[in-house]
Amino acid sequence: MPVVDQLQRRAVTSVFRAVAMLPVAVGLVLAVSAAGRAAFQEASAPPAKAARAPDVVYVPTPHDVVDKMLEMARVKKEDVVYDLGCGDGRIVVAAAKKGAKAIGYDLSRERVEEARANVKKNKVEKLAEIFEKDIFTLDLSEANVITLYLLPKLNVKLIPQLEKLKPGSRIVSHDFDMKGVQPDRMVHMTSQEDGESHTIYLWTVPLKKEPGHEPTGQQ
Numbered sequence: 001m002p003v004v005d006q007l008q009r010r011a012v013t014s015v016f017r018a019v020a021m022l023p024v025a026v027g028l029v030l031a032v033s034a035a036g037r038a039a040f041q042e043a044s045a046p047p048a049k050a051a052r053a054p055d056v057v058y059v060p061t062p063h064d065v066v067d068k069m070l071e072m073a074r075v076k077k078e079d080v081v082y083d084l085g086c087g088d089g090r091i092v093v094a095a096a097k098k099g100a101k102a103i104g105y106d107l108s109r110e111r112v113e114e115a116r117a118n119v120k121k122n123k124v125e126k127l128a129e130i131f132e133k134d135i136f137t138l139d140l141s142e143a144n145v146i147t148l149y150l151l152p153k154l155n156v157k158l159i160p161q162l163e164k165l166k167p168g169s170r171i172v173s174h175d176f177d178m179k180g181v182q183p184d185r186m187v188h189m190t191s192q193e194d195g196e197s198h199t200i201y202l203w204t205v206p207l208k209k210e211p212g213h214e215p216t217g218q219q
């Protein structure tokens with residue numbers, strides 16, 4: 001990838017992560033910066049023929065962070081992995097390469113096409129599929145591993161769906177927690193790909209609600 005593209009991608013990644021970790025008001029201030037505008041345009045403008053705009057912009061998880069997420073979720077060939085908001089399909093491809101059945105969902109037509117091409121390029125069509133669907137409409141009962149790189153409030157909004165997963169199912173999230181639900185594990189790592197620090201959260205079903213906090217999925 002040309003250096004300029006790499007730098008642009010890193011700038012967008014930084015804005016995405018910074019905005020997501022700050023309160024909404026601060027996020028709005030950041031969003032009016034030049035890079036912020038670029039990063040948020042995709043999320044506010046519905047792509048052609050899509051049912052609606054995605055809830056969060058596309059930022060890929062570095063490949064070494066993907067590997068760590070799948071390791072933490074103990075993905076093996078008996079598993080069914082769903083990546084909710086699959087972007088270019090890299091998590092789906094990596095899970096299928098471990099022999100798992102892997103399904104990616106995204107609302108962006110462009111990402112869905114990119115992910116399907118990635119599945120084909122990596123010759124994992126027998127195990128991997130990509131669908132253009134809103135993740136908040138999905139029945140997750142067939143999955144036993146869920147991967148996320150969304151936003152904290154979107155993770156919380158998913159709780160009612162995640163609570164219906166089979167006992168023992170694993171959920172891993174890149175960088176963002178799930179308010180009100182206690183993670184089993186939290187790992188910090190520096191990616192060799194982007195030189196940045198990343199956090200990965202692991203939860204196991206049934207979800208452990210934090211004392212005094214009853215998540216409703218409505219936040």
Ligand SMILES: C[S@@+](CC[C@H](N)C(=O)[O-])C[C@H]1O[C@@H](n2cnc3c(N)ncnc32)[C@H](O)[C@@H]1O
Nearest residue numbers: 054055056059060061085087106107134135149
């Ligand atoms: C930050 S990217 C993560 C991509 C990929 N999971 C990864 O980690 O590399 C979030 C993705 O979620 C998609 N997305 C956002 N809201 C969605 C929704 N409601 N339903 C399906 N996909 C959505 C975006 O289009 C984007 O590709």
